[in-house]
Amino acid sequence: MELGVLCPRSQALMQSDGILARGHAGVLLAERRGSYPLIDLRILNSKSPIYSLWSVKRQLSFQRYCHASRLLRGQVPRGPGSLHLLDHHYLGQATHMLSKVGTWNFDIFLFERLTNGYSLVTLMCHLLNVYGLIQHFHLDMVKLLRFLGMVQDDYHSHNPYHNALHAADVTQAMYCYLKESKLAELLSPTDVFLGLLAAAAHDVDHPGVNQPFLIKTGHHLASLYQNTSVLESHHWRSTVGMLRESGLLSHLPLCMRQDIEQQLGSLILATDISRQNEFLSTFREHLNHQSLDLHQAPHRHFILQIALKCADVCNPCREWNLSRQWSERVCEEFYRQGDIEKKFALEVSPLCNQQEDSVPSIQIGFISHIVEPLFEEWCRFTEPSPLSHTMMDLLQQNKTCWMGASGWGGGSWSDGSVFVQTNLCGCMHGPGGLCGATRRVRG
Numbered sequence: 001m002e003l004g005v006l007c008p009r010s011q012a013l014m015q016s017d018g019i020l021a022r023g024h025a026g027v028l029l030a031e032r033r034g035s036y037p038l039i040d041l042r043i044l045n046s047k048s049p050i051y052s053l054w055s056v057k058r059q060l061s062f063q064r065y066c067h068a069s070r071l072l073r074g075q076v077p078r079g080p081g082s083l084h085l086l087d088h089h090y091l092g093q094a095t096h097m098l099s100k101v102g103t104w105n106f107d108i109f110l111f112e113r114l115t116n117g118y119s120l121v122t123l124m125c126h127l128l129n130v131y132g133l134i135q136h137f138h139l140d141m142v143k144l145l146r147f148l149g150m151v152q153d154d155y156h157s158h159n160p161y162h163n164a165l166h167a168a169d170v171t172q173a174m175y176c177y178l179k180e181s182k183l184a185e186l187l188s189p190t191d192v193f194l195g196l197l198a199a200a201a202h203d204v205d206h207p208g209v210n211q212p213f214l215i216k217t218g219h220h221l222a223s224l225y226q227n228t229s230v231l232e233s234h235h236w237r238s239t240v241g242m243l244r245e246s247g248l249l250s251h252l253p254l255c256m257r258q259d260i261e262q263q264l265g266s267l268i269l270a271t272d273i274s275r276q277n278e279f280l281s282t283f284r285e286h287l288n289h290q291s292l293d294l295h296q297a298p299h300r301h302f303i304l305q306i307a308l309k310c311a312d313v314c315n316p317c318r319e320w321n322l323s324r325q326w327s328e329r330v331c332e333e334f335y336r337q338g339d340i341e342k343k344f345a346l347e348v349s350p351l352c353n354q355q356e357d358s359v360p361s362i363q364i365g366f367i368s369h370i371v372e373p374l375f376e377e378w379c380r381f382t383e384p385s386p387l388s389h390t391m392m393d394l395l396q397q398n399k400t401c402w403m404g405a406s407g408w409g410g411g412s413w414s415d416g417s418v419f420v421q422t423n424l425c426g427c428m429h430g431p432g433g434l435c436g437a438t439r440r441v442r443g
């Protein structure tokens, strides 16, 4: 579906910050979402050869294909409607947790359990309500729940890392960043709405494998997006498809809808890790010359991009107990890709070989090359910020901890205590693994 010419405001935004990746300029396409039952029933009922099983596989990607297979097996997918089955006791605890949603040690894993797997929908409803955005944009609650239910459903629950819980975690981090004193006062309701929406949907329908895998296996999305920001483009266009299908914004003027869709795209595309240096050098330049003026919409948009990038990779800045779980999950996803590559005699991608790439070594590299450089600049930007200092402290502690787990032997925490490496195990990665790999011993 093609929207046609963009409104002048969107064009101005796109030109001023160079947001759009190659191949996206000019028109905005929404990927058709394989929403059941519409598409699936049409496929099941059609006698046309065009809807052969082969074409189902080719036309529906990832989660859509899973939904189709569930229907073929006679299983009805879960929906937001099952929320009312929750025990009041758990709902009460979840509500209590929401009162502390702006704290950095928010335990999203616990929140996920208390909301019966609906942390993303519950969190988004709460945050939109806290900011008064439901009233501000005159959002229809039924449409909103439908849209959020679609987003949650299109995340793959069997992915160890890129699932709805990761999206909820990124959304909670984004909320913490939007509250930073440098930003909070100057953000418009549209900025906040876009920031939260982009965080919630930034990895939707992620297949659990990376872009090089899609390219080398000739996946149709790779050719659709010309091997450039393939996954991010898919997350964005899928989100646009869900926005349109749910009719969430259908009451807003066309120009405003197009602007929101376009800005969502530039935020989600900014999470492409291969564009890290591009964003980082622009950010550094701005900070060195003190040239950021948050009264200007394009500058606020740029900071939203950086905030989303930070939220997306903030796992190593969380407390060890949370951070470690994310590390194990992401590495498990890498290893699964490596196993598929081995099975089909493909070259195993970097970081995906469980025999050669240990969790600590992956984490140390990730922290050193991606997380530290980004958060050092974010810390400069948000100064003075207690949260940024907490994150930098935790980042150093966690890095030291991984160095200990990788055989470095020991080290010291920022508070002066020292730790020694223990070889307790029982974790999924075998001897020398992570569970209890380090133990704090006061020095």
Ligand SMILES: [Zn+2]
Pocket (backbone or CB within 6 Å): 166, 170, 202, 203, 312
């Ligand atoms: Zn992500």
